[in-house]
Amino acid sequence: MKIKIKVKHLVVYVLVPVFLLTAAALWIPGAVDRYQASQTPEAIRARMLEKIEAASGADKLERIAEFAILPSAYEPYTFDVRLGPRAMMQSDDGNPAPLTPEDRLPLLELYVGSGPPGDTLLRAANQLAYEYDALGQAEEANRMLERTADRLDLDGHADAQKLQQELAKREPSTQAHGKTPAASTFSGKLIDRDGSPVRRAGIYLLGEEGSESAEQNDPYQTVTDPNGNFEIRNVAPGFYQVELGLDYEQVDGRSRPVQWDDWIEIKQGRNLSKNLTLRPLIELQSPVNGQKLTEDTVEFRWTPVQGAAYYDMTGFIPDRNGLSGTGTVIRSRIPENRLSLPIEELYATPGASTLPDSGKWEDADPNYLLAYMNPNARFSWLVRAYDAEGRALSESSGYRLNPEQTNHLPFFYLKQRELSGTDRLLLKGRLSQALEQYRQEAESDPRNIHALRMRARLILSNVEISHDTEAKKELLPLLERLTAGVSAPQEAERMLSLLYEEADWDAYEHYYERYIRLNGGQIEPYLRSLHAASLFYRSRAGEAVQEFEQTLPDDPGHRFVGLYLAAQLQEGRTLGEALELARRYPELGYEQGGRGWPNLLNTMLSERSAGGDAAAFDTRLRTSLDEFAQNRAADPLASLPPTPAGSASIDAFVEALTNIR
């Protein structure tokens, strides 16, 4: 009798189950023993080193591979935390690394010198090069890689090529005769908060999304040496953001040295040097640790930051599940390291807007609506410090791991008022009922600001979600009264965005003025840019230019630069002048390349001169821009394709403009 069976079935249905059964039978009782005998890292390290010491020859090499090379924790550039412009990310915990770099160095040298060719050898070589780099001995690393490549070459191994590639990446940019090298070097020093160097930290350069560097398998990366120095060679010209790789001890209590707006430009053939400093996290002094506040004025205090020109403060309101959710800025441009806020102004500050899953405003989270008027909510806050140029210096939120960092938890309660019956109804989720009750309360007692405010908030939520025009009509007089009294800038601001989108320009202007007054005369750059855009749409290009020039230096992303250029063109600037401005304010980030606007202008310039009739070109451009502005004046969200102007480059430019929001 014959049995026919496929290899895969044999393995899966016969061999594997048998193996598993016996393994289970064996390991379950064994697991208890092993758990009871769990080792301390010290003991484990000692045993590993012993085992390696005790072995010799091929055995020894195998043990080195098993303990010192293969565990994933030893891969180069494996850090606990990645600190980036916009994010703090942890890597997977639970990959223990008992051996220290000092332990591993001689072991790696041994393996690289005499280990068998293969993946493990390549890994060992890479790890060893990394260790040399971390010691500031890049030359030694290069020599080691060369030697190893030669050794593999002699044996006729293909792997030799891989090492050659590594080497090529590390070599300094080569000089072609007389020409400047295309690639540059980025170098500097990473310094800790007390001035000491940060060693064995990872430094990465991330290009704009979709650029060459984002495509490579290995990003631009290097590790700092014992003096904190770092150097990345062969960097292609372009705009980059810097990211750090740190271990928990290095990041604990320190803030990110680069913030989300920080771009550096690597220019063709020019090297760039930049020192990065980890600053201490800002310590919050008061209110902290769940303090229950009862005074009419809330005093926020924190430790001052050296070199700070101003601060901003963000509050977090817990949602119905008690989680922090999105924070919103309470005040910005705070000149000193404290803020005294009358409780009424804090009450007037709304929480973040929400979009309920159901799509109905009645399902919005009431906690965000009641916001700071809820005596039972545990609020939290954080501050950020900025220098005179508007660059972020430090913040109070970050990694707080050792117990000393944990002793000023940023929580507080506002106990100045009590929940009303209607408030309770609201918190239970009965929004429409609460709205009706607030309305009655407000009408029967015109001095009941709370009811008025809650009524406005609920209707605002309705308008934001469903765009009910009736509701909007009802809302405006309420907001008018509120913002005329003790209020917060955000109260006017929420209305502003709505009015802007609906092109309700008269009301928009009115609330813009209100907002400025409530904000102590200051205008947030983003709102200012929006305002400038609206001026351009409404054919007030000259004023638009002025407003844009106030904000562009502060907004490194330059998201609105296209409109600024358009406004300048309408004001009579030449294409050449506009090109100069486009170069001065490159638009960076994911959507547009840093080279986008200059390219568009260049194309227009060539088409203009190639066409022969410059005046006609200029007229076409002006007409197109006028049409664009008019469309937007009626609907700022309009994305109508432009009427073809008869010149492809003009059409392209205007099309790019329609992508700006």
Add this chain to the structure above:
Amino acid sequence: MLAARILLVKGVSHLDLIDRLKNQEESALRELMDGYGDLLLRTASLLVRDRQTAEEAVQDAFVQAYLKIGQLHDSAKLKSWLIRIVVNRCRMRQRTWSWRHLLPGGMPGDLPADPATVSAGADDIVMAHWEQGRLAEAVGRLDYPYRESVVLYYFDELSIKEIAELLESGENTVKSRLARGRRMLKRILEKEEPT
């Protein structure tokens, strides 16, 4: 169906699968594609509207994910990491249309011979031939930044926070994009109401 196949469980750390991917195991990559291929393809379809481009984008994404698996720092975020790669690849295809064809080296208006750009440019024609439901089509008509947020929120069911991390934007920016996107979607759908 092999009895020994490991199922992908939502929300749980995929430590084992990721380790196997790092070990370059082909079976792990197969599992990854079986688990996420459909989701990523549909996400890409909603974003780029062109079936061929979407298919290519997802293939590219898997290749990239496989090669860069070492860059995934938190195994519980496997899903959003994969989606992020797809989103970036789709963005690049978009940019190919709006920016690259404007760069020196081609007269504006001359499309490069890349088939991806050709199909992106011939969107309306492709859409007419490609059977799509109304809602998906309406989503495809949104402006790109809004389209992204809407797709990630409604279709991929990511949270605002996850979307913000993925797009490297602030949460408030994502929220406002979502709100506007939703509004514009309603406008599109309302205009299409059959008489």
Add this chain to the structure above:
Amino acid sequence: MKETERSAVKRKLDEELKLHTFAGQEAVLKRTHPAPRRTRLHALWNRELEWVLNPASLMGGTAALLLLAALPVLSYTLQSPHPAAGQRELIEVGGSIYWSDTYRNEVDRLEN
């Protein structure tokens, strides 16, 4: 249960896109795992074996199975010291990141 707007949209999109299934697995694998190894492995995996049942081969088969079963035993006794993964959890609260145990200790302390 009443459907939320969000889940309704999801459901509708799923419905509209259900015919879109990903079929590019082989194309991807061709790029990540260049052919030779793969096709050989694949061929091997699907190969049919013939096994003639007679007393000798049965004994041989059983012996092989027992050996296989013994493998875990062997590897266990030869086991090298490996550290057990001790996990500490990180949590994010109020914008900052803490070790969950340190944080809980602090909260307990404050509440007492």
